[in-house]
Amino acid sequence: HQVNQYCERDSDHCSELLRLEDPHGYLDKHFKCKYPEVAECQQMAAFYDTGPEYQRYEHVTYFEPDDVDEESDIIVVPGKTHTMISKAIYPPIYEVEDFLTDEECDYIIERAKASGMTQSGGLGVNINVESQSKTSEDVSRISQQTLLYINENDKVVNSILDRVSKLTRMPRKYIQESEAIQVVSYEAGGHYHGHMDTTDTDLDEDLEELPCCHQTQCQSDLDVGSCCRVCRYITVLLYLNDVDEGGETAFPLADFPDKYIQEIATETPDFTNLSKHCGGDSVIVKPKKRKAIWWYNHEKDADTGLIGASIPHSLHGGCDVKKGTKWVANIWINVLPYNHWDKPSVFNV
Numbered sequence: 480h481q482v483n484q485y486c487e488r489d490s491d492h493c494s495e496l497l498r499l500e501d502p503h504g505y506l507d508k509h510f511k512c513k514y515p516e517v518a519e520c521q522q523m524a525a526f527y528d529t530g531p532e533y534q535r536y537e538h539v540t541y542f543e544p545d546d547v548d549e550e551s552d553i554i555v556v557p558g559k560t561h562t563m564i565s566k567a568i569y570p571p572i573y574e575v576e577d578f579l580t581d582e583e584c585d586y587i588i589e590r591a592k593a594s595g596m597t598q599s600g601g602l603g604v605n606i607n608v609e610s611q612s613k614t615s616e617d618v619s620r621i622s623q624q625t626l627l628y629i630n631e632n633d634k635v636v637n638s639i640l641d642r643v644s645k646l647t648r649m650p651r652k653y654i655q656e657s658e659a660i661q662v663v664s665y666e667a668g669g670h671y672h673g674h675m676d677t678t679d680t681d682l683d684e685d686l687e688e689l690p691c692c693h694q695t696q697c698q699s700d701l702d703v704g705s706c707c708r709v710c711r712y713i714t715v716l717l718y719l720n721d722v723d724e725g726g727e728t729a730f731p732l733a734d735f736p737d738k739y740i741q742e743i744a745t746e747t748p749d750f751t752n753l754s755k756h757c758g759g760d761s762v763i764v765k766p767k768k769r770k771a772i773w774w775y776n777h778e779k780d781a782d783t784g785l786i787g788a789s790i791p792h793s794l795h796g797g798c799d800v801k802k803g804t805k806w807v808a809n810i811w812i813n814v815l816p817y818n819h820w821d822k823p824s825v826f827n828v
């Protein structure tokens with residue numbers, strides 16, 4: 480049996496990951512079966528030993544709750560316990576209060592303001608063109624945004640990213656090589672209608688042939704879907720302030736049975752318009768300073784252990800802010816799909 484090459488460089492994290500995937504302790508660190516007579520053990524060993532090419536990479540994690548409103552204790556800060564509550568099963572959506580401190584929230588807002596906020600665009604959508612022909616209620620996104628690049632000297636941001644790694648149980652390396660943090664602000668009337676954070680490869684299988692946007696040079700949002708596809712395995716959304724009224728995050732399709740998705744799309748064609756439909760059967764999260772929510776935009780691929788099919792049920796957005804301002808930060812955890820592992824992330828420096 481070969482040793483996972485990634486693990487050789489990061490053995491602590493890898494053994495932790497292996498423990499998570501191997502709750503019975505069937506395997507040793509090198510994926511050898513400790514109990515050859517146990518069938519599950521053989522299966523797991525075979526899974527990890529699928530060939531040297533898969534073993535180079537650390538498998539992603541995918542945690543599914545048994546139920547909604549299920550509470551679990553998590554430790555992301557030594558000596559402190561946070562409660563994580565599941566909000567949906569498909570995709571798994573989780574909420575954690577007090578994930579950040581007040582100072583961290585204020586710091587991110589100040590850094591964002593200092594870097595200069597500009598009008599948001601949408602993925603593959605030209606907001607300026609939309610704004611000319613539509614009422615503001617129908618414009619897909621009304622907000623300001625900026626990017627905060629991960630800088631090794633920024634202790635506050637790096638401490639948050641360490642916590643994000645523990646929260647999602649994703650390798651810190653993946654987070655380090657992910658896109659910049661996107662900070663977004665909305666004034667009253669601002670919103671972001673239902674969208675996926677990642678490229679929906681269900682729409683067109685050819686999209687899977689495209690490299691990820693974080694490993695190519697074509698980074699204009701308008702190129703998404705032609706030159707590259709977005710590969711955001713997980714989104715961690717941080718709420719940076721208290722909103723006076725409105726500004727909920729809504730997931731209109733979370734836990735929706737597949738067979739009704741067509742129905743909702745036909746009966747309520749504008750269900751993605753969150754100015755009109757914030758509530759109903761949707762999973763709704765109220766913004767609250769210091770809170771984090773996170774969810775999967777993709778499944779885990781069973782063959783490779785890497786990023787798999789996109790999850791249409793991860794569609795979500797920000798409802799209208801009614802009063803006050805809303806500040807959030809998106810931390811996306813990018814994972815390269817198996818067919819594009821050869822080219823590193825542009826953030827891999």
Ligand SMILES: O=C(O)CCC(=O)C(=O)O
Pocket residue numbers: 663671676716726727728729795796797798807809
């Ligand atoms: O503002 C929100 O609650 C959601 C933001 C969002 O989905 C995004 O920025 O991609």
Ligand SMILES: [Fe+2]
Pocket residue numbers: 674675676795796
């Ligand atoms: Fe989003």
